[in-house]
Amino acid sequence: MAGVHPSTVSRVLRGKENIPIPEVTRQRIKKAAKDLKYLPDERARALRLGKSHTIGLVVPDISNVFFAEIAKSIEIESYKAGYTLVVCDTNEEQEKEVHFVNNLISRGVDGLIIAPVQDSDGHILDLKEKNYPFVLIDRCFEDMEANAIISDNEDAAFKAVAHLAGLGHKRVGFLSGRQNIYTIKKRLAGYRKAVKEYNLERNEALICGNGFTFESGYEATLEILLLPNPSTALLISGNIITLGAIKAILEKGLNIPDDISMIGFTDNIVSPYLVCPLTTISHPLREMGKKAFDLLIKHVESKDNLPFTEEIIKTQFHVRRSTDRVLSQVEAAW
Amino acid sequence: MAGVHPSTVSRVLRGKENIPIPEVTRQRIKKAAKDLKYLPDERARALRLGKSHTIGLVVPDISNVFFAEIAKSIEIESYKAGYTLVVCDTNEEQEKEVHFVNNLISRGVDGLIIAPVQDSDGHILDLKEKNYPFVLIDRCFEDMEANAIISDNEDAAFKAVAHLAGLGHKRVGFLSGRQNIYTIKKRLAGYRKAVKEYNLERNEALICGNGFTFESGYEATLEILLLPNPSTALLISGNIITLGAIKAILEKGLNIPDDISMIGFTDNIVSPYLVCPLTTISHPLREMGKKAFDLLIKHVESKDNLPFTEEIIKTQFHVRRSTDRVLSQVEAAW
DNA sequence: CCGTTTGAGGCAAACGATTGTAACAAGAGT
DNA sequence: ACTCTTGTTACAATCGTTTGCCTCAAACGG
Numbered sequence: 001m002a003g004v005h006p007s008t009v010s011r012v013l014r015g016k017e018n019i020p021i022p023e024v025t026r027q028r029i030k031k032a033a034k035d036l037k038y039l040p041d042e043r044a045r046a047l048r049l050g051k052s053h054t055i056g057l058v059v060p061d062i063s064n065v066f067f068a069e070i071a072k073s074i075e076i077e078s079y080k081a082g083y084t085l086v087v088c089d090t091n092e093e094q095e096k097e098v099h100f101v102n103n104l105i106s107r108g109v110d111g112l113i114i115a116p117v118q119d120s121d122g123h124i125l126d127l128k129e130k131n132y133p134f135v136l137i138d139r140c141f142e143d144m145e146a147n148a149i150i151s152d153n154e155d156a157a158f159k160a161v162a163h164l165a166g167l168g169h170k171r172v173g174f175l176s177g178r179q180n181i182y183t184i185k186k187r188l189a190g191y192r193k194a195v196k197e198y199n200l201e202r203n204e205a206l207i208c209g210n211g212f213t214f215e216s217g218y219e220a221t222l223e224i225l226l227l228p229n230p231s232t233a234l235l236i237s238g239n240i241i242t243l244g245a246i247k248a249i250l251e252k253g254l255n256i257p258d259d260i261s262m263i264g265f266t267d268n269i270v271s272p273y274l275v276c277p278l279t280t281i282s283h284p285l286r287e288m289g290k291k292a293f294d295l296l297i298k299h300v301e302s303k304d305n306l307p308f309t310e311e312i313i314k315t316q317f318h319v320r321r322s323t324d325r326v327l328s329q330v331e332a333a334w
Numbered sequence: 335m336a337g338v339h340p341s342t343v344s345r346v347l348r349g350k351e352n353i354p355i356p357e358v359t360r361q362r363i364k365k366a367a368k369d370l371k372y373l374p375d376e377r378a379r380a381l382r383l384g385k386s387h388t389i390g391l392v393v394p395d396i397s398n399v400f401f402a403e404i405a406k407s408i409e410i411e412s413y414k415a416g417y418t419l420v421v422c423d424t425n426e427e428q429e430k431e432v433h434f435v436n437n438l439i440s441r442g443v444d445g446l447i448i449a450p451v452q453d454s455d456g457h458i459l460d461l462k463e464k465n466y467p468f469v470l471i472d473r474c475f476e477d478m479e480a481n482a483i484i485s486d487n488e489d490a491a492f493k494a495v496a497h498l499a500g501l502g503h504k505r506v507g508f509l510s511g512r513q514n515i516y517t518i519k520k521r522l523a524g525y526r527k528a529v530k531e532y533n534l535e536r537n538e539a540l541i542c543g544n545g546f547t548f549e550s551g552y553e554a555t556l557e558i559l560l561l562p563n564p565s566t567a568l569l570i571s572g573n574i575i576t577l578g579a580i581k582a583i584l585e586k587g588l589n590i591p592d593d594i595s596m597i598g599f600t601d602n603i604v605s606p607y608l609v610c611p612l613t614t615i616s617h618p619l620r621e622m623g624k625k626a627f628d629l630l631i632k633h634v635e636s637k638d639n640l641p642f643t644e645e646i647i648k649t650q651f652h653v654r655r656s657t658d659r660v661l662s663q664v665e666a667a668w
Numbered sequence: 669c670c671g672t673t674t675g676a677g678g679c680a681a682a683c684g685a686t687t688g689t690a691a692c693a694a695g696a697g698t
Numbered sequence: 699a700c701t702c703t704t705g706t707t708a709c710a711a712t713c714g715t716t717t718g719c720c721t722c723a724a725a726c727g728g
Binding site: 020 | 677
């Protein structure tokens with residue numbers, strides 16, 4: 001429409017000022033582009049340039065606020081940095097994760113941020129082998145060196161149990177998420193360490209559950225409540241699980257915190273407004289997202305091979321009403 | 335590596351059985367592909383084929399469960415149908431929405447699902463003009479014909495207010511989200527209709543708020559509570575706003591539902607477990623997502639221009655404890 | 669008046685995959 | 699012995715951009 005060669009259009013629209021093209025032609029091209037509502041084909045550009053200015057984010061459940069918050073902050077950072085973010089939800093299914101990672105690479109994303117399902121790690125090792133830039137977030141692999149932004153799960157769990165011990169609890173239950181996941185392993189380690197240190201009841205039956213769903217939280221809680229000696233407190237590894245636990249507790253006619261204390265692993269905007277305002281461990285999710293993005297971009301935009309960085313982010317502990325002194329049967333009788 | 339021409343590789347890997355290629359060669363190529371961990375370049379394929387098997391989803395806030403649920407169901411449907419979903423979060427900013435829509439088109443997505451910010455509609459009209467397949471979800475434009483999957487906001491709001499009227503409430507507040515949005519306009523219309531029909535107090539001061547944030551919910555609620563005659567019930571247009579409202583109510587030392595009833599517009603998994611189990615209007619979000627996806631794919635895969643479809647989905651009403659009979663001052667004195 | 673610089677912008681190759689057509693060889697048919 | 703299949707695989711063009719290089723004309727210097 002402007003009567004010039006595509007290459008000239010490209011030079012004008014990409015703003016190559018050093019190539020001499022008279023202002024009249026520039027204007028003619030720009031006007032034509034506007035009139036035609038011309039949008040460059042990013043596929044073709046990416047193909048030619050070998051760079052897509054796109055990054056991929058792979059999370060296990062986008063409908064969980066935990067990952068939604070992370071996604072949101074990475075999205076905001078990407079936008080600011082001129083990158084487009086592609087979000088994929090694996091639904092905690094390994095097969096989908098492999099599919100998405102390959103798919104994203106096929107579409108030429110410049111890098112990946114992954115919160116892995118962790119049923120296997122072959123595809124992650126492939127990434128390392130290909131020297132593909134990626135950052136693990138929230139979950140990493142113990143025996144693998146990689147970029148990772150994680151939180152201090154072990155320490156947080158330890159402190160949470162310590163808090164309960166300080167309130168006189170002797171039997172603390174641990175509602176687990178999927179047990180083969182890094183975060184859960186670490187939290188469990190912290191739990192065990194505190195149980196030992198504060199001399200609480202050691203009983204494998206108090207460690208219950210294997211999943212991040214409402215139902216798995218509900219059922220695991222029932223199992224613990226139906227023990228001959230149910231726990232007087234619960235440490236709960238996930239915010240959807242927490243709701244299942246509340247359901248079970250209410251159904252049994254129990255009161256929080258009088259009959260049972262609870263601590264939620266993962267604070268969110270509703271924690272203070274639940275049936276009983278929930279004591280939680282809170283993760284600075286926005287900060288984690290930003291750090292993961294910055295780290296990824298550093299690797300993407302660097303020519304040489306940077307060494308891997310693993311950063312552990314401190315969590316915070318919010319005491320609300322769901323944790324209180326244990327009422328022993330004797331005290332209760334009073 | 336297999337010593338053959340790329341075209342032969344393509345034919346083998348795409349499984350063109352009608353082109354005669356001897357089994358030995360096929361195996362040689364497949365083995366090489368596996369050994370090299372070959373992944374086809376989807377950009378190049380999309381460029382050549384004019385089809386990317388990708389669709390774009392543009393939502394105003396992915397960290398809001400409402401849209402996260404929609405995103406999740408669309409993601410699941412896309413995966414099943416062999417499409418990749420690209421999710422973009424506009425943060426309720428018009429400028430970002432325009433950017434994302436253009437960006438997605440540039441990358442050659444086959445179609446778009448949009449929950450628009452609705453500060454303007456020029457970019458949507460462009461889509462129509464270009465005959466680009468798209469489906470609006472949750473929010474549509476009153477004066478524009480387009481594919482849309484929406485819910486019966488007006489009716490739902492009407493019924494909610496009717497429910498409150500039935501409980502004896504005469505002054506019902508309406509906590510609004512961003513007021514220029516289709517859904518809010520409709521809800522407000524339903525509210526006004528019920529106010530008229532049940533002869534409730536008509537007072538513009540009872541319509542309050544303009545945003546979907548926690549803070550805007552908090553402040554709008556305070557405004558209503560500080561009126562000389564505060565409302566005895568609230569209809570609340572959004573789940574984050576609801577939390578802000580609860581904060582304001584608790585801060586004022588009021589009790590739900592004794593001092594004030596509330597109905598939340600948008601049920602979610604926590605609604606039953608809030609300080610006071612919340613009476614809500616629930617949207618079948620997964621179903622809406624699936625319908626939007628199916629509709630989009632129908633348009634994407636059809637050669638001819640299908641007529642636009644607008645489907646209105648029925649909401650459900652969940653009565654929980656947050657709505658109760660109004661306690662008049664006289665009754666309360668008893 | 670001729671050679672050289674400079675301005676303006678076209679040409680062509682490349683990115684990687686796809687596909688209609690062509691090419692070449694071996695074998696079949698006459 | 700020659701043509702005609704048929705089987706096997708290569709060639710070339712294409713998708714839309716980008717970029718190094720080249721061309722052509724006008725202007726300039728001597």
